[in-house]
Amino acid sequence: MDVDRSPWRRGRLLALTAALIAVVIGLHDLVPNRWGNLGSLVATSLPWLGLAVPLLFLGAVVRRSALAALLALAPTIAWAGVFGPQLMPAGSAAYDLTVVQHNVADDNPDVGRTVELLLAAEPDIVALEELTSERLPQYEAALGPTFEHHATQGTVGLWSRYPITEHTRVDIRPTGIHASWDRCLRTVVRTPDGDMAVYVAHLPSVRLGPRGLAASSRNRSAELLGEAIAADPAPRVLLAGDLNGNLLDPGLEPVTEQVSRKEHGFRLSFPSAFPVVQLDHVLARGADVTDLKVLPRSGSDHRPVAAHVSLRGGQ
Template sequence: MEVEGSPWRRGRLLAFIAVLLAVVIGLHGLVPNRWGNLGSLVATFLPWLVLAVPVLILAAVLRRSALAALLALTPLAAWLGVFGPQLMPVEPAAYDLTVVQHNVADDNHDVEGTVEILLAEDPDIVALEELTSENLPRYEAALGQRFEHHTTQGTVGLWSRHPISERTRVDIRPAGIEASWDRCLRAVVQTPEGEVTVYVAHLPSVRLGPRGLAANSRNRSAELLAEAIAEDPAREVLLAGDLNGNLMDPGLAPLTDQVSREEHGFRFTFPSALPVVQLDHVLARGAEVTELKVLPRSGSDHLPVVAYVSLGQ
């Protein structure tokens, strides 16, 4: 006969918390992106919610609750259901282009060291953000030794070993941001495999505060970029940039509906000293990003990434 103080009766609050956490992890896509961009906030920290499992187990042991100990495993099961597939090993695939993407940081004083890290990957295309009037000439000099073709727009730039036949500004400035804000370009690169349209973008930053995640400007900028890509007649499109969000973030959904990438493993890029979230991406439409890797730390607060892209998909 069970009594109230038995291991299967104790710890019902802990058990409820465990089940609630499992529901949030497993059904994170249903968390509404309101009340301080709650959906985006959950998506940002979603990979790390599994760290609550050992805490719940320890609490269950201290409470001497078999019920809570058992249900403490449900968040782990939900987490594996979400992230398990991307942790499976994949075979290397053939690719046509190597694309390096990096937010170099406007206060990065080690330009030459940063460029050395990027060029070690022998890229065909380099996309950079946070270029300033002070550091741009240094990047042009350092990268110009390897790349004959390049274009810049505002604080973003593109270097290519293949000719650039078109280059235009893309206006993704949301309302309320000063007119000098200029963070997106579109370029057409003539590769041996054919024409590829490349967007380089840096979406507005997000901030965590007492009212939640301040991401409305980022979300609106993502919508404007998504509209530009949706209207682009190009068959093969690449987007390289600092999107200030991971691919599960509902605020980026209009954009990831247009360009995407299969995720394998975790590719955290920010902050560079102790990365906890991936903000830096290379995405594609009409092509495939077969692999994406994080590169060693430069003088930036972001880590660079390299993507291997297969064309003609």
Template structure:
């Protein structure tokens, strides 16, 4: 009897409302054919909402033992938030109050992890700007790429995938603005400040032949003192039937971490294509040696539809105040620009 009266009231409300409103067939949130209330329906959807929140908050709980699934999840972790609107629509269709309330959990977790960059923020002053860019070994316009990076007016420019044919082009374009350079193999660093103590780093995984040189270290003299600057390009990863192929990348990350651990200067800047995000546990040996980083999205790869930031500017005894992408060049990566505030430290050790 109560349900009949409710339906009659609903029809009366639609009759008294605007014409467009009367045409809408509004769903009834009462009991369903099985006698279940909105609070008893949609428990599976509620469980999926709780699971989404758990994966966002504790991605390390997913093991890496089979196919490195955990690392794959961490690489694209922000995109897990797309489960929320999907579950929201399903909860509405199911007319489940329980599922809608449960969705507050993943919304809250995602907001606490990744919502910061969406809010206005006073980023404060910075001392230098660094640009990191994998220029691609098939870039057809290295001169145009160099000009685009110079327009950002950074003090530091780090490049990866330099080829023997393109390197002279970058050198000619960058030299007038950046008189100091350090190039080893396929990576290079250009600076407005003097560089010294330049040396290659051995981050080559086992099984890779000679001639593979993808890391360099230099000492940069700035008004605040000396800074150790590293440029590195870790091996690529592959996603296939066997899972997330990151073994060589992880091994190379361990070698880079050992070099960072042995660094005597307190102030360190690491620029490079690390082929994953800072959430990926495979980069843990590196990120644990550096200061915590913010959650600026600045997705850098691939250029056509960036879904992940695998290009990084990390610091130690310094602070990255802002990270942003620059306009596309002839590469499949977007350039990354980072503002850095240098802190006090044992810089002249």
């Protein structure tokens, strides 16, 4: 038999590709976040690497390669190992609060429709980013009849059914960004189950360019936010915001080491027309985010998310 025609010798390039993808998926947390923020770039694209699996199997069939077909199982197993647990049914869990988080976009002209969509989730707390001086009075007027209490800071704001007893600015501005940049607010909300510190934050954007992922400002801002939360004496802390990264992103580790949630499914929120990445989050310490779902499109380039929060649980 001609060994070159053996199904165990054909498709070696496909087999090598499958092995490399499996390694990237399985060991993604070891990819260093340098050389153009490679770790962040891998984390952002990681859920979509599963799409390579059917292409690898198709290539194995076309090439009639048993070797490529066998090694195509490797990324399948690796992807299932990383994402399988969060695809398990979450079931129903008791909760005390509904929190809606939304980057409303500074060029969103339809404040009325946006607010109507947010209120349909029957939230107790609403956190908004990209509030402009022009649009803020419109949001205050639209949300005011439902929420007696609210606080704003720069371009972020919080509306609550429960009293807000404190509100302060949190400085998460990275070096090199204009002094007018003001994107983080800390409040204390007095819930029926006790006080809870609630942060609303909007981290700097990241951009993909010829040198990789430009995320140094986002990463530094995440460090400052993580330091603020770590030093917060409140037994319960909630963070709602546009963090410009998913929870696997190593650039967000300073934040995700302090506040977290149990992942269920893929809560993709950006861009709104066809979401491919999760940028919008509700995370907690001393409380449990028991569920998070993505809401329908508003006039923003982000989709809003709604989270159920249990104040009786926590880590």
